[in-house]
Amino acid sequence: xxxxxxxxxxxxxxxxxxxxxxxxxxxxxxxxxxxxxxxxxxxxxxxxxxxxxxxxxxxxxxxxxxxxxxxxxxxxxxxxxxxxxxxxxxxxxxxxxxxxxxxxxxxxxxxxxxxxxxxxxxxxxxxxxxxxxxxxxxxxxxxxxxxxxxxxxxxxxxxxxxxxxxxxxxxxxxxxxxxxxxxxxxxxxxxxxxxxxxxxxxxxxxxxxxxxxxxxxxxxxxxxxxxxxxxxxxxxxxxxxxxxxxxxxxxxxxxxxxxxxxxxxxxxxxxxxxxxxxxxxxxxxxxxxxxxxxxxxxxxxxxxxxxxxxxxxxxxxxxxxxxxxxxxxxxxxxxxxxxxxxxxxxxxxxxxxxxxxxxxxxxxxxxxxxxxxxxxxxxxxxxxx
Amino acid sequence: xxxxxxxxxxxxxxxxxxxxxxxxxxxxxxxxxxxxxxxxxxxxxxxxxxxxxxxxxxxxxxxxxxxxxxxxxxxxxxxxxxxxxxxxxxxxxxxxxxxxxxxxxxxxxxxxxxxxxxxxxxxxxxxxxxxxxxxxxxxxxxxxxxxxxxxxxxxxxxxxxxxxxxxxxxxxxxxxxxxxxxxxxxxxxxxxxxxxxxxxxxxxxxxxxxxxxxxxxxxxxxxxxxxxxxxxxxxxxxxxxxxxxxxxxxxxxxxxxxxxxxxxxxxxxxxxxxxxxxxxxxxxxxxxxxxxxxxxxxxxxxxxxxxxxxxxxxxxxxxxxxxxxxxxxxxxxxxxxxxxxxxxxxxxxxxxxxxxxxxxxxxxxxxxxxxxxx
Numbered sequence: 076x077x078x079x080x081x082x083x084x085x086x087x088x089x090x091x092x093x094x095x096x097x098x099x100x101x102x103x104x105x106x107x108x109x110x111x112x113x114x115x116x117x118x119x120x121x122x123x124x125x126x127x128x129x130x131x132x133x134x135x136x137x138x139x140x141x142x143x144x145x146x147x148x149x150x151x152x153x154x155x156x157x158x159x160x161x162x163x164x165x166x167x168x169x170x171x172x173x174x175x176x177x178x179x180x181x182x183x184x185x186x187x188x189x190x191x192x193x194x195x196x197x198x199x200x201x202x203x204x205x206x207x208x209x210x211x212x213x214x215x216x217x218x219x220x221x222x223x224x225x226x227x228x229x230x231x232x233x234x235x236x237x238x239x240x241x242x243x244x245x246x247x248x249x250x251x252x253x254x255x256x257x258x259x260x261x262x263x264x265x266x267x268x269x270x271x272x273x274x275x276x277x278x279x280x281x282x283x284x285x286x287x288x289x290x291x292x293x294x295x296x297x298x299x300x301x302x303x304x305x306x307x308x309x310x311x312x313x314x315x316x317x318x319x320x321x322x323x324x325x326x327x328x329x330x331x332x333x334x335x336x337x338x339x340x341x342x343x344x345x346x347x348x349x350x351x352x353x354x355x356x357x358x359x360x361x362x363x364x365x366x367x368x369x370x371x372x373x374x375x376x377x378x379x380x381x382x383x384x385x386x387x388x389x390x391x392x393x394x395x396x397x398x399x400x401x402x403x404x405x406x407x408x409x410x411x412x413x414x415x416x417x418x419x420x421x422x423x424x425x426x427x428x429x430x431x432x433x434x435x436x437x438x439x440x441x442x443x444x445x446x447x448x449x450x451x452x453x454x455x456x457x458x459x460x
Numbered sequence: 461x462x463x464x465x466x467x468x469x470x471x472x473x474x475x476x477x478x479x480x481x482x483x484x485x486x487x488x489x490x491x492x493x494x495x496x497x498x499x500x501x502x503x504x505x506x507x508x509x510x511x512x513x514x515x516x517x518x519x520x521x522x523x524x525x526x527x528x529x530x531x532x533x534x535x536x537x538x539x540x541x542x543x544x545x546x547x548x549x550x551x552x553x554x555x556x557x558x559x560x561x562x563x564x565x566x567x568x569x570x571x572x573x574x575x576x577x578x579x580x581x582x583x584x585x586x587x588x589x590x591x592x593x594x595x596x597x598x599x600x601x602x603x604x605x606x607x608x609x610x611x612x613x614x615x616x617x618x619x620x621x622x623x624x625x626x627x628x629x630x631x632x633x634x635x636x637x638x639x640x641x642x643x644x645x646x647x648x649x650x651x652x653x654x655x656x657x658x659x660x661x662x663x664x665x666x667x668x669x670x671x672x673x674x675x676x677x678x679x680x681x682x683x684x685x686x687x688x689x690x691x692x693x694x695x696x697x698x699x700x701x702x703x704x705x706x707x708x709x710x711x712x713x714x715x716x717x718x719x720x721x722x723x724x725x726x727x728x729x730x731x732x733x734x735x736x737x738x739x740x741x742x743x744x745x746x747x748x749x750x751x752x753x754x755x756x757x758x759x760x761x762x763x764x765x766x767x768x769x770x771x772x773x774x775x776x777x778x779x780x781x782x783x784x785x786x787x788x789x790x791x792x793x794x795x796x797x798x799x800x801x802x803x804x805x806x807x808x809x810x811x812x813x814x815x816x817x818x819x820x821x822x823x824x825x826x827x828x829x830x831x832x833x834x
Binding site: 102103104105106107110123124127128130183186188189190227228261290293294297298299301304305307308309310312313355356357358359360379380381382383402403405406446447448449450451452454455456457458459460 | 488489491492493510513514515516517518520544545546547548550569570573574575576647676678735736737738739740761762763780782783784785820821822823824826828829830831832833834
């Protein structure tokens with residue numbers, strides 16, 4: 076059994092990182108959130124523009140994502156910044172604290188001045204950082220790992236090299252008792268029948284077909300052709316001709332294991348094995364959903380080269396072709412282009428990705444972490460009110 | 461001669477109240493690289509956001525138009541567009557749409573073979589521009605070169621009673637001097653549509669205002685083409701409140717009701733659609749050409765815009781305001797002389813005096829969504 080050294084949390088989950096984060100609950104506080112993080116080196120800001128002037132479905136999704144982010148196993152401590160009126164900072168923090176998470180909310184109620192909030196926040200974060208540095212790791216095994224599967228900036232090689240290798244790795248993780256989450260509903264369109272057949276029962280199969288159908292209908296409702304956004308101009312330059320072709324390559328990341336469960340955006344899996352999460356094909360929003368759903372590490376294949384990461388989760392980049400690895404190695408962790416050159420097989424690269432996951436879980440940094448790529452965005456459903 | 465301020469004159473005849481070198485990302489995937497560039501060069505400002513890919517129809521057009529608008533804003537001396545390469549919102553498309561009235565260039569991470577090269581290249585470009593911008597001098601320009609955005613945030617009735625006539629007086633003075641004023645047409649002002657419609661000669665503006673005054677409508681996930689109503693129409697209380705807020709527009713005719721990122725075609729008073737998200741509202745005003753904004757609030761707002769100086773105006777008896785943010789406090793003095801004072805303070809800021817938000821370096825940029833991402 077493959078093991079790693081991780082950080083055990085009070086709710087029983089295990090983290091592969093030990094981050095201290097500061098996170099705002101309304102967009103007005105995004106600037107102060109970043110300012111506060113700058114005052115305490117080592118603290119990661121998770122700033123965004125959601126949380127206000129949104130429809131209920133968006134607000135609910137925002138809160139779920141923020142809670143999943145702050146209560147993530149990779150997070151040692153989280154500080155919420157809120158207005159104290161018209162936002163849910165204190166409520167979210169107390170719910171997370173009740174689950175055993177080390178969280179706190181600071182708001183502007185009781186006539187607090189900006190300088191007071193910054194001072195109070197700085198003190199709390201310094202203490203949290205000290206506490207985090209004294210935390211010890213313990214041995215855990217792959218059955219406790221949840222791995223997110225993502226692709227971005229795909230090219231014609233994605234479905235031939237990197238994605239099938241990720242699929243091989245996903246099957247190994249599932250074989251060893253772990254969990255993998257395939258995402259990006261847009262990129263299941265045209266290939267949904269293949270995944271539906273792998274569903275563990277008819278309920279899961281119907282659920283899966285329903286989210287894909289809903290997505291297609293929503294696209295039709297805009298009166299637009301999905302092809303104007305997907306495949307993207309870069310996908311086409313990379314040799315992809317249709318969304319169906321992109322989808323058939325995209326789902327290869329899911330390997331051949333049975334589909335156990337279908338999750339909403341930012342929802343935590345209840346089953347082990349291979350599951351699917353309803354996320355958009357928009358990488359940063361999709362990765363934020365996977366992370367909020369509890370994935371400790373995300374695998375991300377890229378053909379054109381995408382540098383994006385996550386504030387809380389290590390993102391492992393798998394390059395699809397040798398040229399990309401040659402010119403953009405600073406953003407690539409595993410070169411699946413070796414398959415084209417006849418140097419490695421899909422199974423060998425799958426094993427290499429698995430080894431990279433374990434090294435990353437043990438603390439080695441990914442390319443996105445080295446470059447401080449900490450992009451964060453929450454999937455938006457409706458217009459800002 | 462009428463009122464004037466010290467501004468940066470642009471090639472197209474407009475004038476900036478600031479002289480920023482903007483670094484604009486086309487998509488969230490290039491936001492970190494764009495920000496890294498600005499951190500290496502003083503005088504440069506990052507315009508980063510979470511949009512730019514997997515968007516369709518109106519939602520995509522809005523993202524593109526907002527970025528074109530920001531790059532074109534008179535407060536920007538120049539703009540570097542930083543893209544990834546494979547995104548929906550292509551750098552080439554942005555460059556085609558941005559008018560060639562200032563230095564504008566585009567670079568992409570995939571084209572430059574990685575973030576490090578892109579940062580090096582970008583730093584080289586903006587260092588040169590930042591030197592040029594620093595050597596430029598302010599010149600005296602008429603107030604007709606100003607486009608002033610007005611945004612209201614969290615005002616109660618007493619605050620409005622105190623502040624609205626003064627703001628309205630200031631708006632009239634600005635418009636008499638040839639300025640353009642854009643009043644934020646938010647959900648608190650929408651119920652006053654009927655009253656405002658009487659101030660427009662334009663039939664389609666009248667109709668839009670009348671329709672908007674019935675009930676609050678926005679686009680939703682499942683009814684993307686048919687904006688749905690929130691609630692069952694505006695109450696009498698909301699209408700009375702909105703009519704009080706409408707006093708802030710002064711007495712000039714209303715020339716147009718601008719949608720997101722639309723620019724006015726003539727000087728005078730306009731209404732501009734703004735969302736309830738403050739950062740998005742101010743960013744929208746900036747992309748529509750405002751070179752300064754007045755934020756009227758009972759408390760003061762904890763964020764400004766990266767493109768515009770945002771002047772914080774609070775009423776006479778504000779509700780626990782953030783004192784360190786207040787640039788102008790309405791008093792019990794006679795309305796007309798206060799309106800003149802307010803315009804004088806605004807002009808000082810336009811001429812270079814920092815707002816309190818600027819001193820605290822609190823400013824953001826963000827683009828509203830009008831639909832879901834795919």
